[in-house]
Amino acid sequence: MASKQRARDIMTGGVQCVGAHQTLLDAAKMMRDLKVGCLPICGDNNRLAGMVTDRDIVIKCIAEGIDPATVQAGTLEQKLHWIDAEADATDVLRTMEQHRIKRLPVIDVKGGHQLIGMISEADLAKHLSDAQVAEFATRVYATA
Numbered sequence: 001m002a003s004k005q006r007a008r009d010i011m012t013g014g015v016q017c018v019g020a021h022q023t024l025l026d027a028a029k030m031m032r033d034l035k036v037g038c039l040p041i042c043g044d045n046n047r048l049a050g051m052v053t054d055r056d057i058v059i060k061c062i063a064e065g066i067d068p069a070t071v072q073a074g075t076l077e078q079k080l081h082w083i084d085a086e087a088d089a090t091d092v093l094r095t096m097e098q099h100r101i102k103r104l105p106v107i108d109v110k111g112g113h114q115l116i117g118m119i120s121e122a123d124l125a126k127h128l129s130d131a132q133v134a135e136f137a138t139r140v141y142a143t144a
Contacts, residue, residue, distance in 0.1 A: 004089075005088075005089040005127060005128075006085065006086055006087060006088060006089065007083045007084065007085050007086070007087045007088075007089070007091075007092050007104075007106045007117075007119060008085040008086070008106060008108075008116070008117065009089070009127065010089055010092060010119050010123050010124065010126075010127045010128070011085075011106040011116070011117030011118060011119045011123060012117055012118055012119070012120065012123055013116060013117040014117070015040060015105070015115060015116070015117055015118045016030065016034060016039070016040075017039065017040045017041065017042035017046075017048075017115065018030055018039045018040070018041055018042070018052065018073045019041075019042060019073065019074075020041050020042065020043045020044065020049050020050075020072065020073055020074030020077070021044075021072050021073075021074060022072065022073050023068060023069050023070065023071060023072060023073065024052070024057050024061050024068035024069075024071045024072075024073055024076070025067075025068040025069040026073070027039055027052050027057065027068075027073045028054070028057055028068060031054055037053055037054045037055075038051060038052070038053045038054070038103045038118075038120075039051070039052055039073075040105055040115055040118070041073050041074055041076070041077060042115070043074070046114075047113065047114075047115075048080065048082060048105055048107065048115045049074065049077055049080075050073075050074065050076065050077030050078060050080055051078070051080065051103070051105070052073050052076050056076050060076060080105075081095060081099050081101055081104060081105075082104065082105040082106070082107050083095055083104055083105070083106055083107070083119070084106075084107060084108075084109045085106050085107065085108045085109070085110075085111075085116055085117075086109070086110070089127070089128065092104065092119055092124075093124075093128075093132065093135075093136055096119075096124075096136065096140065097135075097136060097139040097140055100139075100140050101140075102120065102121050102140065103118055103119070103120050103121075104118065104119045104120075105117075105118055106118065106119060121136075124136060
């Protein structure tokens with residue numbers, strides 16, 4: 001089933017970015033309003049520069065006693081994994097499993113390298129077989 005679908009078929013479109021110069025407080029409010037736990041970080045060129053999660057804000061900022069209104073989202077940029085919109089669904093699974101990630105930005109490489117969507121665990125559950133989702137969960141959540 002996965003080999004017949006592309007990343008663009010699985011993703012949720014209409015993803016919104018938090019700007020690299022916006023604060024973590026801004027990011028937290030966006031997450032609340034959009035009902036998501038993760039946002040892409042876009043740089044001044046409107047290109048994907050990183051990701052920030054609600055957990056990042058709590059662990060790396062609030063738990064350290066830092067005011068999230070004083071920290072720019074871009075400071076939490078980490079190694080970034082993404083997938084081309086035309087990639088096969090098996091490549092989506094392989095990338096997410098290999099890097100043990102639960103959210104994967106989708107980039108339209110042919111369309112100017114723009115961020116066009118995000119693939120989450122919920123997207124996998126909606127579009128892939130139960131066996132594929134079970135294998136994904138085993139590989140991503142299994143302890144090493």
